[in-house]
Every structure is written in structure tokens, then in C-alpha cells.
Amino acid sequence: MKNFILYLSIISVLSWNSYAQKNKITSADKNYNTYAYIDAIKTYERVAEKGYKSVDMFQKLGNAYYFNSELEKAAKWYGELFAMAPDQEPEYLYRYAQSLKSIGKTDKANEIMEQFQQKSGNDKRGDLFEKNKNYLDVIKANSGRFKIEDAGINSKYSDYGSSFYGNKLVFASARDTGSLAQRKHSWNDQYFTNLYVSDLGKEMSPGAVNKFSKKVKSRFHESTPTFTKDGKTMYFTRNNFLDGKKGKDGKRITLIKIYKATFENKDWANITELPFDSNSYSTAHPTLSPDEKTLYFASDMPGTMGQSDLFKVTINADGSFGTPENLGPAINTEGKETFPFFTDENELYFASDGHPGLGGLDVFVTQLNADGTFGEVQNVGDGVNSPKDDFAYLIDTKSRRGFVTSNRDGGQGYDDIYKTLETRKIKCxxxxxxxxxxxxxxxxxxxxxxxxxxxxxxxxxxxxxxxxxxxxxxxxxxxxxxxxxxxxxxxxxxxxxxxxxxxxxxxxxxxxxEKEKCQVAIGDDLGKCFGIKMIYFDLDKYNIRQEAALDLEKILDVMNQNPTMKIDVRSHTDSRQTHKYNEVLSDNRAKSTINWLIKNGIDKSRLTGKGYGETQLINKCADGVKCTEEEHQLNRRSEFIITAL
Structure with a gap:
């Protein structure tokens, strides 16, 4: 935009055009003649009740009950989780708070929620700082995606705000049509803008420019139309002027409003202002959602966060309108947000000088999610954007061709319309x-x-x-x-x-x-029920470590629940070290495991076992074969083979 003062008034050359471009566990004990069903969660719980502690186990217990709405039990195990390890992901704080609320511990729940808010980064100022620190790197990553050229319809005056109308392009222009009735501003020698139309040819190239409609044209500004798919309804921006009468606010300034027109008898008629328009604030630059049930627009109406915000309003089945809603801080800033455009892919493009950009107004995009919220706002990058004002972007999602208005250097007039071709989508x-x-x-x-x-x-x-x-x-x-x-x-x-x-x-x-109830039979490895791949020992030793005791408690619990079950404990090593060394080490480890189970109450008649060293490798990693640590790990395993049930 040129360097003159911007107003939302008749002298602003239509305000937010280029001169002010303002997101149960249901348990059932089942026993069969040849199978036993192992309830992993119940085993975790019994192990935990014995005093064994594990972050992973407490998380599983809390989640198991939380997801099944047994919130009192969830609160118990989440409490154990945070007592053991307070530094958890924010979601665990949220689940713990919800569980506490369900059992009437509101004060404690509120305390946990405060921690959640602090840890989840809900402070908007913190969000903005984090998002804006490296914004130039983000813009750079989004750049180089467009081919851009003059649209071929520009004049030496202001041309801007184009819109698709079937296979035509409708836009606003301040060009002199040679009419004696055409009026100029004396201070800048610019004409009031009216709507013009051009047929779109091959590769969406505009053809000859013609006046759009005498019925829509007024003595003042018209701009930024949007059309329903059937071509029978148009919403557009105009100065506060209807039926030959000019409206003004309390300061005698003529603001701008959104009007509606219908197509009848081969022309536009029934021009009416929308019910949420006002003489006290401006509304402008309408665009329709893909289902045409919502109108998005720019305004400085009460509730605006910045100089101008984006709003939405529901279009009811009977043609009436709901109450306008501000799109909120995910989209709007203390600056100007304006010129919205919705695609059939539920993407919202808009111009803003409040989000980090290259200078002036930049074009941004965000995705409308299924739940009605907006995703991350992204600068579309250099090409469409420049150090000057860039706005009124629209795109045909099938061809990826579109148009954008800019007052960048090298143009023909005050503002110019450029053709764009997106060669790569912004989303990786x-x-x-x-x-x-x-x-x-x-x-x-x-x-x-x-x-x-x-x-x-x-x-x-x-x-x-x-x-x-x-x-x-x-x-x-x-x-x-x-x-x-x-x-x-x-x-x-x-x-x-x-x-x-x-x-x-x-x-x-x-x-x-992991199965809640693990079905096992004679010959199966009981350890697989709990994901036990190996019993951990210190290097070259065979004394039971704490991590090993936690897993052995699970085996112990199952054997206590199934008193006729017998187990053969098998210990294996990888191929590193000698055959003799590995055989002795694995045998000692198998014996240590058996002795631990006997010490904790399992009759020795129910247990057998031995070490197999490296004699039963399950992959190629024999002596002299180069293997990764992960491949060697597969051979270092412990098995608990069921020999009787």
C-alpha cells in the first residue's frame, strides 16, 4: 500500500481493501482344561500391592482404569505414579485431576490442574514467543512454492480483491471507464472502485475486462464479492450506501458493510445489507465455507481483539443469520486480519500484519479441523508474499492456480492482481x-x-x-x-x-x-504374556537385580494363581565370549532365577531349568558373524516354558 493514512471510511478507498487490510476392564476368570487366561493388569496390581514400583507399571494401571471409567482406582495409581516420578507428561496431570474430581477431591484436583496449565504451555504469551523465535526460518521453508506473474488485467489504478464466479474472475478496480458519472477523490485523483469481470481461459488466464453489473454499481465503492456455487447469490462489500442514501457513524464517517444480492432476470437485484451490519463499525470481505452454511468476514465490531479481526456467522436454512463469532486468538492478533478465503479443502487463507511476516500484510493459511478448531497458522512464504502488502489470495484447489493482490515493486498501479501457480503444497x-x-x-x-x-x-x-x-x-x-x-x-x-x-x-x-488375559498352553513361554524377553543381571554376574525381581514377581503371581502350573526356566546368551563361558554363565543365571522363585514360595518340584549358552541362537549371529547390538540382544533371552497346567 502507498504511504497515506488509513481510515475505515469513505475516504479510505474502501477501508480494508489494499489501503487497510485489516484458526472395564470387564474381568472374567476363565479356566479351560488345556488353557489358562492370565490377567496382566491384575498381576500388575498384585505386584504393586507387594510394594514393587515402576513408572511403566503405574502408568499402565492408571490408564487401564481411566480408560474404563473406574476413576477411583485410576486416581489411586496415578497418585502412586506422581509420588514416584513427579515429572510426567501433561496428559497424566490432566487424567489425574479428572480422576480426583470424580471422587470429590476438588481442591487437590485444582492444584493438579494448575500444574497442568503451567506445564502444557497454555499461556498465550509463551506460545507466541515460542512460535515467533524462528519465524524467518519457517517462512523460508515455505518459500519457493509459487510461480507468479502479472494477471494481464491491471490498470494504472488500483486493481484488487478478485473472486471466482464460475469460469470468470470478478474483481474491484478504480480504473477510469470514461463515464462522465465516474467520480474521483480530489486528494489522490483515484476513482471509486467498482466491480469488473473477465472470462478465464487456458491456464486460468483472464481475458478482456468488462463492467460486472450496473445494478450493483453505486456512487461509492464496491469490492470483494463471493458467490454461491449455483451463481444465484452474491455477498459483497460496499460503502454504507443503499437506495440512494448514505449512512454515517457518530463522527459522520461513512463506513463499509456487507451486502447481499440475488441473480434474477439475467442481472443482480434485491440488494440488502446483512442484519449484523452497523453504522458504528465496518464489516467487509465476505467468503463462504465449502458447505455455504457459514459466512466468514473481517470487522472491527465490538469484541475485536485488534484493529480488525476475522469473524464467522451461521447462515440458517431460512436465509436468516446467526450471531457473529470472533475466530479467536488462534487466528486474530492485535494487528489486522482481513481478506479471508475458504477452499473446498477446508483451508482458510487470510491476510495479516499481526502474525510474523515479510513486511506489510502477508498471506497466511490454516486448516479448519473436524472439531471446528483451527490448526497452526502458517505464512505461505515468499513469492505470494513480499516486503509490501500482499492480500486477497484465492486458489483453485484442483489446478492449484489462483490470484493474489499486491502493491509490490514493479506493478502497474496502486495495487495489482497477480496470477499464481502453486508448485508444491505448503504441507510436507x-x-x-x-x-x-x-x-x-x-x-x-x-x-x-x-x-x-x-x-x-x-x-x-x-x-x-x-x-x-x-x-x-x-x-x-x-x-x-x-x-x-x-x-x-x-x-x-x-x-x-x-x-x-x-x-x-x-x-x-x-x-x-498386550492381552489383558493371556492364553497359554503347555509348551508356551509364560514370559511372553508380560513382554519379558530377558531377566536382567549385572554384566558377567547372576545375582537378581531389582528390574529382574519386578519381572519375576509377575511369574510368581501367575504360578500362585495356577498351583498346578510347572515351569522350565531357560537362559540364553549371545555368541560373544566362549561357548564354555556362556554355558556356565547362562546355567548360573537359570539357577538364580529358580532359587529366587523357590525362596519366594514356589515348590521346587514345580521348577526345572538350565542354561543353554549360545547353542540356541535365533538368528545368524554366530561366532565371527558381524551383527548389530540389537541383533545380539535377540539371542540374550530368558524363557519360562510351561511344562504342566
Whole structure:
């Protein structure tokens, strides 16, 4: 924009045009002749009641009861969790607070919620600081995505605010049409703007420019129209002027309003102002949501956070309107937000000088989520944006072609309309996929409910694993997500995943689920019920460590619940060290494990075992074979083979 004072008035050349461009566990003990069903959660609980402590165990216990609405028990185990390890993810604070509220401990719940708010970063000032520190790097990453050129319809005056109308482009212009009735401002020799139209040809190139409609044209400004898909209704911006009468506010300033017109008898008629318009504030730059049930617009009406904000209003089935709502701090700032445009992909583009940009007004985009909230606001980058004012962006999502208005250097007039071609979408996208399986058996699990959540535990998407146990989500590069899998008879599991900053790639995340009741038979490894792969000992030693005792407590509990069960304890090593050394070490470890179980009440007649050293490797990693640490780890395992039930 040129350097003159901006007003929301008749002398502002239509205000927010280019001169002021203002997001149960249901338990059932089942026993069969040949199978035993092991309730992992109950085992965790009995182990915990003995005084054994583990962050992972307390998290599982709290979550198991929380997800099944047994909040009193959830509160107990979350309490143990925070007593042991206070530094937990904010979501655990939230769940603990909700559980406390359910049992009447409101004061304690409020105390936990205060910690949640502090830790979750709800302070808006902190959010802005964190988001804005490296904004130039973000803009740079979003740049280089557009080809841009003069639209071929510009004059030496102001041309701006274009809109699609079928296969036509409608825009505002202050060009001199040669009419004796055309009026100029004496202070800048600019004409009032009117609407013009141009047919769109190949590659959306505009053709000859013609006047849009005499019925819409007034003595003052018209601009920024938006049309319904059927072409029968138009909303547009005009100075406060209707039926030959000019409205003014208390300071005798003529502001701007949104008007509605209908297409009848081959022209526009029935021009009326919208019911939420006012002589005391301005409304401008309307755009329709994809379903045409909501009108978005810019205004400085009461409730505005900055100089101008974006609002929305419901269009009822009978044509009436609801009450305008401010889009809130996710979108609006203390500066100017203006010129909204909605795509059929539920993206909201708008201009702002309050969000970090390159200078003047910049074009930004955000995604409307399924729950009505808006996603992250992103600067669309250099190309569309410049150090000057850039606004009124629109795009055809199929061809990725569109238009933007700018007063950047090198233009023909005060403001010019430029053609754009987006060569790469702003979102770096990937496919997050994986397979849901049984932790113990590796069996695929179809019909599991898999939910994608953001880092604040807001649900983004939900799917069901297919017959092959597979799931997939579209995700954004460089972001952190949480994937939650739920299936009857299995413990709910949440896994965090960071998506690499590589476009059009795939990230795999398999989800092994632990059964609440683990079915075992003679010959099965009882340790698989609890994901026990190895019993931990100090290097080259065979005394039972605390981590090993926690896992052995689980085996102990199951054997106490199943008094006829017998176990063969088998200890294995990797191929490093000599055969003799590994055989002795593994045998001593097997004996230590058996002795621990006997010491804790299991009759020795129920236990057998030995060490197998490196004689039963499960992969290629024999002597002299180069393997990774992870591959060697697979061979260092402990097995609890059921020999009788």
C-alpha cells in the first residue's frame, strides 16, 4: 500500500481493501482344561500391592482404569505414579485431576490442574514467543512454492480483491471507464472502485475486462464479492450506501458493510445489507465455507481483539443469520486480519500484519479441523508474499492456480492482481502406517481402533485396522504425534512418534498389544504374556537385580494363581565370549532365577531349568558373524516354558 493514512471510511478507498487490510476392564476368570487366561493388569496390581514400583507399571494401571471409567482406582495409581516420578507428561496431570474430581477431591484436583496449565504451555504469551523465535526460518521453508506473474488485467489504478464466479474472475478496480458519472477523490485523483469481470481461459488466464453489473454499481465503492456455487447469490462489500442514501457513524464517517444480492432476470437485484451490519463499525470481505452454511468476514465490531479481526456467522436454512463469532486468538492478533478465503479443502487463507511476516500484510493459511478448531497458522512464504502488502489470495484447489493482490515493486498501479501457480503444497506430508499385532504371539489384530492424536492429546483422526491388521494416517512432516490402539481383551497402548522432515515418504509404526488375559498352553513361554524377553543381571554376574525381581514377581503371581502350573526356566546368551563361558554363565543365571522363585514360595518340584549358552541362537549371529547390538540382544533371552497346567 502507498504511504497515506488509513481510515475505515469513505475516504479510505474502501477501508480494508489494499489501503487497510485489516484458526472395564470387564474381568472374567476363565479356566479351560488345556488353557489358562492370565490377567496382566491384575498381576500388575498384585505386584504393586507387594510394594514393587515402576513408572511403566503405574502408568499402565492408571490408564487401564481411566480408560474404563473406574476413576477411583485410576486416581489411586496415578497418585502412586506422581509420588514416584513427579515429572510426567501433561496428559497424566490432566487424567489425574479428572480422576480426583470424580471422587470429590476438588481442591487437590485444582492444584493438579494448575500444574497442568503451567506445564502444557497454555499461556498465550509463551506460545507466541515460542512460535515467533524462528519465524524467518519457517517462512523460508515455505518459500519457493509459487510461480507468479502479472494477471494481464491491471490498470494504472488500483486493481484488487478478485473472486471466482464460475469460469470468470470478478474483481474491484478504480480504473477510469470514461463515464462522465465516474467520480474521483480530489486528494489522490483515484476513482471509486467498482466491480469488473473477465472470462478465464487456458491456464486460468483472464481475458478482456468488462463492467460486472450496473445494478450493483453505486456512487461509492464496491469490492470483494463471493458467490454461491449455483451463481444465484452474491455477498459483497460496499460503502454504507443503499437506495440512494448514505449512512454515517457518530463522527459522520461513512463506513463499509456487507451486502447481499440475488441473480434474477439475467442481472443482480434485491440488494440488502446483512442484519449484523452497523453504522458504528465496518464489516467487509465476505467468503463462504465449502458447505455455504457459514459466512466468514473481517470487522472491527465490538469484541475485536485488534484493529480488525476475522469473524464467522451461521447462515440458517431460512436465509436468516446467526450471531457473529470472533475466530479467536488462534487466528486474530492485535494487528489486522482481513481478506479471508475458504477452499473446498477446508483451508482458510487470510491476510495479516499481526502474525510474523515479510513486511506489510502477508498471506497466511490454516486448516479448519473436524472439531471446528483451527490448526497452526502458517505464512505461505515468499513469492505470494513480499516486503509490501500482499492480500486477497484465492486458489483453485484442483489446478492449484489462483490470484493474489499486491502493491509490490514493479506493478502497474496502486495495487495489482497477480496470477499464481502453486508448485508444491505448503504441507510436507507423509503416510504413517503400521500393523497391530499380539505382543506375545505376533498374530495380526484386525478391527483394532487406532486413533491419531497431536502432542496435546487432541484427537486428529481415527481408523480401524484392516483384515491384515494394517492402519494408515496422513501426517505432517516434522511433527510429533501419539498413536493409541484399543481392542477388546487387550490393554490400551499409546506410542509417541516423531515424523521426519522428508516429504512424500512413509513412516512405519507397528503396535504390539498386550492381552489383558493371556492364553497359554503347555509348551508356551509364560514370559511372553508380560513382554519379558530377558531377566536382567549385572554384566558377567547372576545375582537378581531389582528390574529382574519386578519381572519375576509377575511369574510368581501367575504360578500362585495356577498351583498346578510347572515351569522350565531357560537362559540364553549371545555368541560373544566362549561357548564354555556362556554355558556356565547362562546355567548360573537359570539357577538364580529358580532359587529366587523357590525362596519366594514356589515348590521346587514345580521348577526345572538350565542354561543353554549360545547353542540356541535365533538368528545368524554366530561366532565371527558381524551383527548389530540389537541383533545380539535377540539371542540374550530368558524363557519360562510351561511344562504342566
Amino acid at each position: 506430508e507423509q503416510e504413517l502406517y503400521g500393523t497391530v499385532t499380539d505382543l506375545a504371539t505376533g498374530q495380526i489384530l484386525p478391527n483394532a481402533k487406532v486413533t491419531l492424536l497431536d502432542n496435546s492429546y487432541n484427537i486428529l483422526n481415527t481408523t480401524i485396522s484392516d483384515p491384515a491388521g494394517n492402519y494408515t494416517f496422513a501426517v505432517e512432516c516434522g511433527k510429533n504425534y501419539i498413536v493409541r490402539a484399543v481392542k477388546p481383551e487387550y490393554t490400551t497402548k499409546e506410542i509417541k512418534i516423531a515424523i521426519p522432515m522428508v516429504n512424500n515418504e512413509k513412516t512405519r509404526l507397528d503396535i504390539p498389544l
